[in-house]
């Protein structure tokens with residue numbers, strides 16, 4: 001803990017961590033033991049309500065409830081040091097290892113560091129009473145068991161060590177023997193002192209192995225009695241328990257959903273069309289019919305102020321029977337960004353969102369042929385909510401920023417009435433890319449060939465993890481290209497403007513409504529208010545040129561450029577030409593955990609694949 005006054009005054013950093021890392025069901029190490037963060041039914045204290053209807057609507061749909069409120073996680077304003085006030089946690093795991101230094105020699109003469117493995121109930125005032133009656137401190141055992149539904153429990157260590165011996169009822173003193181560095185499961189054993197049974201931990205790591213038994217559906221974060229039935233959607237039976245290292249990165253993945261707050265222009269449009277749809281507009285067959293209908297007084301009055309194109313788009317949606325299907329999160333956002341008027345003067349009305357399109361007459365041909373709009377977002381607000389979590393694998397939002405309904409999700413509350421959310425206010429810069437240029441690029445042979453390589457890597461990744469094809473879809477080349485360019489641009493902008501690497505964030509748009517990159521400041525701390533990104537946006541062509549230049553060469557080239565996505569040995573199946581030397585950025589900046597990246601799609605690399613969108617050397 002830092003001294004007085006050194007701690008950042010704002011609760012935002014801690015709040016965002018609660019959402020991403022320390023949400024309900026996550027494990028956290030305290031000085032003397034480890035805990036599971038309690039579910040929302042165990043959160044108390046002052047919370048601030050956050051209003052964001054579009055996000056709340058989506059959360060309702062995913063959680064299958066009628067209404068939901070968004071609240072910022074509780075913060076104790078009186079005592080900034082009590083960072084976790086209001087959130088109850090539960091001791092977990094309840095098995096410990098005593099901190100003594102002893103050695104045990106295996107029959108093959110190999111030496112092991114060995115320590116007593118103890119259940120909570122055998123401790124005396126939280127310590128191990130040694131044979132010499134000394135009170136020895138203990139640490140929580142590093143290993144627990146969990147299933148892919150998120151259930152978690154202590155490993156039944158007695159059963160683990162005895163299941164293959166005749167003494168299955170033996171309750172002798174257990175020891176944890178660790179050889180080598182203690183990081184190799186083959187070299188970690190559990191041993192029973194009384195019957196000499198001994199078993200390597202690696203037995204519990206065999207894929208689809210039954211060593212740890214079937215999951216019993218424990219959800220200790222929701223309370224001691226919050227057990228549920230564990231069901232595998234594939235077999236209808238409980239999932240198998242898997243070994244989980246508490247500190248491993250796959251122990252907890254928050255499932256979050258985020259939106260940019262927008263004025264609901266669509267709603268006004270829909271209401272206008274409602275007035276004259278039945279009698280007139282439903283018969284329109286193309287945009288010229290709208291133009292004609294508009295001349296009728298009743299229609300003209302109803303849809304005044306809307307363009308023929310936007311009215312026709314709404315009619316089409318209804319005629320296709322999709323009027324009830326709300327637009328995806330990102331579709332609404334890009335449509336709003338693309339419809340901002342040209343900036344004149346420096347007016348800045350109230351509201352969460354204010355953006356203006358910039359003049360781009362002076363762009364160089366390389367950029368002008370590919371970029372059709374640059375929007376300066378003077379003010380924006382992003383709201384992120386946590387709706388659940390997974391273990392072992394992160395749930396992947398689709399290309400429109402949506403989580404699918406059938407993705408697995410461990411509950412963060414018994415009866416959800418609210419979810420934790422945070423809001424970030426800042427500013428941003430949006431770059432829209434010409435659809436025709438992207439289509440043309442995508443159809444080039446070299447691009448298709450590269451796409452096949454990337455797709456092979458993705459398929460390998462999916463099948464290795466046993467993920468259903470309908471739960472994880474390949475994001476497509478335009479997404480990967482724009483995503484990689486976004487990383488280069490974030491790096492270029494941060495270097496040039498002195499932003500902390502994690503303070504600029506991205507949203508990539510590559511759905512049917514258009515292609516674009518939105519960079520925005522991601523915290524409500526001081527960096528969000530420097531007024532920097534709009535200034536950056538006024539000369540973004542300069543930063544883009546730097547970004548493209550940077551993308552050509554990596555300090556790890558030629559190795560970086562030669563990487564094959566589908567190479568199993570390297571296990572970087574979602575990377576094309578991408579590594580820490582070039583494309584990977586700080587995790588909070590990236591919307592996709594630094595996956596789906598390939599700078600060979602953006603610029604020419606030393607490999608000369610010819611798959612780049614920004615072709616400079618040729619033509």
Ligand SMILES: [Zn+2]
Pocket residue numbers: 162167170171172192193194195196197
């Ligand atoms: Zn035994």
Ligand SMILES: [Zn+2]
Pocket residue numbers: 147148149150151215216217218230231239
């Ligand atoms: Zn389970």
Ligand SMILES: [Zn+2]
Pocket residue numbers: 554555556557560561577578579580581582583
């Ligand atoms: Zn690299």
Ligand SMILES: [Zn+2]
Pocket residue numbers: 483487506589590591592593594595
């Ligand atoms: Zn990213």
